[in-house]
Amino acid sequence: MNILLFFPSDRSDKGRSNFFLPLFDDRARHLLKILGVKKGDVVRAGIADGPRGKASVDEIQEDGIVLSFVPDSGEQEESAGIGPFLLDLVVGQVRPICAKRILREAAMLGVSSISVVGTDLGERSYREAKLWSSGEAERYLIDGVVQAAATAIPALRLFESLDHYLSDAIFSPEYLRITLDNVAPSKPLFEFAGKLPAVLAVGSERGWSDRERKLFSKAGWSFAGLGGRILRTETASTAALAILLATDEGLFSSRCR
DSSP states (O other), X not given: OOSEEEOGGGBOTTOTTEEEEETTSHHHHIIIIISOOOTTOEEEEEETTSOEEEEEEEEEOSSEEEEEEEEOOHXXXXXXXXXXXXXXXXXXXXXXXXXXXXXXXXXXXXXXXXEEEOOSSSOGGGGGOGGGTSSHHHHHHHHHHHHTTOOOOOEEEEESSHHHHHHHOOOOTTOEEEEEOSSSOSEEGXXXXXXXXXXXXXXXXXXXXXXHHHHHHHTTOEEEEOOXXXXXXXXXXXXXXXXXXOBTTBSSOSOBO
């Protein structure tokens, strides 16, 4: 756990800057058993979809831990370079075990949103997985954000088909719209490196159908490739996001929301 992430439900009745974690909470267990915190100790913390800062251990009670939170200054946050970045991911529906990896890795890399779409060539039963209805998907997003020591949790949206997504999606004119495709790429993806804002679409396990390629073309999307090797959806998603975030200064772009 690289950051202690607080949620509104964690707030204590002692004030807005105070939080309470019951002993059965995984975060409390990590603080006590892994970090071995004591009263007065300070740990890196943050508010979900809010600022990062420091949390002080005020009390360790029989039923939980009381902590107080102080946010970092604006200057510290601006120089951190942790996003969320002006980058959105659209990914075809895949088997749940693969979807979990995509959610966690994309959240870790700092995307602003993830849209999961049903595709012509994808397995339709994957859409009915408990991952999407039980709240489990959100937990994988949080895992990725905590690993990155960030606070912004990507928005997650589900669409029955690419048609529904394209009819709903609205982007500012400056957004690059890129379809990853190993059948008919017009240029290598690295030509788009660091050119944010952008939205990236990655197909499901069998890729995009010809019909879907026509939909992308009609909507003005560019086609790009990662080379001749056929990659798993989760591998292609992570590699492509990293390329788009790369700049001359390092791995991550400075174009943040």
